[in-house]
Amino acid sequence: MAASGIVRLTDHHLGALIALEQAAFMPADQQSPRSLRYLLVKAHADIWGKMQKADLLASIIVLYRRGSEVARVYSIATDQCRRQKGLGRQLLRHAEQAAATKGCRRMRAEVRENNPASRRLFEHAGYDLIGRLPGYYPNGEDGMHYEKQLTAIRSGAAHG
């Protein structure tokens, strides 16, 4: 495990990832176990986890599209008991470095309008609000669309 405690999650971490997902998100926003498994083993994605020994404290899922220079934060979650200690910021930075190393020039994220913790995480990490996505979520809530240029991020700092 790297000194940061951040590791690339694999199918061995599926149980821990499901548990974190179910604890961190309301049911409507949870990925199904099947979907998480697909993301871990088949998708064009990076899933990073912040570990403390065998415990998964936080995770981030980043999706890539072939031929695109834009990566997307699909999900980020920190265990309830570990929030506001900088773990989300640390994982986000790691994911940005990994995406930059792959040649991505921008990272995007969609966030519920009514999710101040997540909005502050992205805004304080240097993301610009590039648009509003009306009715983006199943309950009709608007999404806030954020983007960060990765070109200033030194590549080669993240390892799988």
Ligand SMILES: CC(C)(COP(=O)(O)OP(=O)(O)OC[C@H]1O[C@@H](n2cnc3c(N)ncnc32)[C@H](O)[C@@H]1OP(=O)(O)O)[C@@H](O)C(=O)NCCC(=O)NCCS
């Ligand atoms: C959003 C989330 C991942 C943030 O994780 P975290 O580990 O607590 O974040 P950090 O401790 O790194 O905080 C990052 C910044 O956001 C701010 N922040 C975090 N939670 C906050 C809250 N509840 N209210 C206000 N600000 C908050 C921190 O103060 C920090 O600001 P700073 O840069 O000025 O220091 C976490 O709240 C979470 O898991 N939420 C549920 C899942 C979710 O909604 N995910 C986002 C959509 S995919």
